[in-house]
Amino acid sequence: MSAFLDALARVPPLLAQHVLLAIAALALGMVVSLPLALLSARQPKLGRIALALASLVQTIPSLALLALFYPLLLILSGLVGGRIPALGFLPSLLALSLYAVLPILRNGVTGLTGLDPAVTRAADAVGMTAAQKLWQVELPLAAPVLVAGIRTAAVWTIGAATLSTTVGQPSLGDLIFAGLQTQAWALVLAGCLAAAALALGVDAVIGMIERGLARGRRAVWLTGVALLAGGLALATAPLWPRGEDRTVVIGAKNFSEQYILARLIGDRLTQAGYRVRYRDGLGSAVIFGAARAGDVDVYVEYAGTLWTTAMHRSDVPPRAAMLADLSRWTDGQGVRLLGPLGFENAYAFAMRGADARRRGMATLSDLSVAAPALRLGSDLEFLDRPEWAAVRDAYGLRFAAMTPYSPTFMYRALASGRADVISAFSSDGRIAADGLTVLTDPRRAIPGYDAVLLLGPAHATDPRLLAALRPLLHRIPVDAIRQANYRVDRDAGKQTPEAAARWLAGRIGLQENSLRTDSRTVRPSGSR
Secondary structure (H helix, E strand, C coil): CHHHHHHHHCHHHHHHHHHHHHHHHHHHHHHHHHHHHHHHHHCHHHHHHHHHHHHHHHHCCHHHHHHHHHHHHHHHHHHCCCCCCCCCHHHHHHHHHHHHHHHHHHHHHHHHHCCCHHHHHHHHHCCCCHHHHHHHHHHHHHHHHHHHHHHHHHHHHHHHHHHHHHHCCCCCHHHHHHHHHHCCHHHHHHHHHHHHHHHHHHHHHHHHHHHHHHHCCHHHHHHHHHHHHHHHHHHCHHHCCCCCCCCEEEEEECCHHHHHHHHHHHHHHHHCCCCEEEEEEECHHHHHHHHHHCCCCEEEEEHHHHHHHHCCCCCCCCHHHHHHHHHHHHHHCCCEEEEEEEEECCEEEEEEHHHHHHHCCCEHHHHHHHHHHCEEEECCCHHHCHHHHHHHHHHCCCCCEEEECCHHHHHHHHHHCCCCEEEEECCCCHHHHCCEEECECCCCCCCCCEEEEEECHHHCCCHHHHHHHHHHCCCCCHHHHHHHHHHHHCCCCCCCHHHHHHHHHHHCCCCHHHHHHHCCCCCCCCCC
8 A cells, every 4th residue: 555655646746747748739639620620511522631631640559659750850850950859748749639639620520510501591591790600600509519529539638648658758657657667556556547537537527518518508617617727727736836946857768777777866866955857668769869858867878779779880899999989979969978887788688597408508699590499579679679680680590489578578478488588688687586598699799788877968067966976887786786676576575666776775885875975065955
């Protein structure tokens, strides 16, 4: 119960962001669909085309639509000098607005074209102009049907907004994605319940407006409008300006190690007097773009990821040379590479220990012989990354089947026999705990993956923030991060990322009261 209460405590700021995004998307959808509905009702040919296009949008999975706006906005931003954000609120707003168009448009057209012809003829007979007929006759009569479409669009938008987490926009999806990854079901439950309660509440209030309009009861629909306005103000209260210092945004990708390290960084910055906010569940391309744009102020990246996916390098130099090149490159991108944390989290192909011994497998060269009869389980990104192409081509790997999983379920697939080999992570505590055999890479196809701290432009030279974070550099050995990861990933005695971060701080000698002894230049809490 305490875990669930802790999860509920994280709901208000995420709910505020979720409501703000949903209401903005619904409003933009109405701005597009209402005039289009009026034109479509007057011109049936245009109506058929508009409804067909709106229906086509609905066939695109919402996650795919969100992802598509990232490269489109990135290209557009490049054309206008980089002034258009490709991450966060804008792509989420545009994608969700498109989803809101169809029900509003369809119901608007149905309401306007379904009016009794005798009513419109009577309006013409009394000499009403087209504008008078629209505002005094057609729209009032079509309003109940139109509001029903808005009601449907609102529920769809609230549900789909949970996916905005994947493009860097805070929402209740943060809790759901983080909970699924770490199997912290209290987070999943809190996120789902909050999203469901919001959708049901909005549906009920808009339903009240719909009934009031249908029955001609002005007091009822005005009450519904007032409830919507009041609910919007209450839900978004955590976003109201309070005149406080700028919050430091800490980014994290979608696996346990990232959540732990983000909380470790957050604890350090909180002790240094900063307010912190976490942006969890971001993809590799999204999070680096967010740091470059200033939407994320600090996060942990891996050298090999930047090397292959951001710099598009295919060579594999020594780790020290790679870090030096990366530091120069990130400086040119407006992002500061502060330094390595002390451990490497590389991709590593792993098998059940008994299977590897039975088959006599120790290297990726051995694996290439047996691969056509084996099934590969990977994380969600690996099969689309250049590292996989490099390993595949270097060893001629061809598997009988390849299935992507979230990292946690990838290990479960191996344990259950649904996968024979997985693209594991070298800093994962489950490798030793599950008795897995890691296959070596004699041809050095996989680059180094030193964990490094990256800083966004807003705090790249902030002396107080640098003083708080520098003690983490070269401080975390791989065995310590493996133990911390396993505390979150294990089935029995599972800990939260927050608890694992506190344990890790103690393990590496950075207790909660150690910050001011690390640097006497740190100023008191609340100062900047």
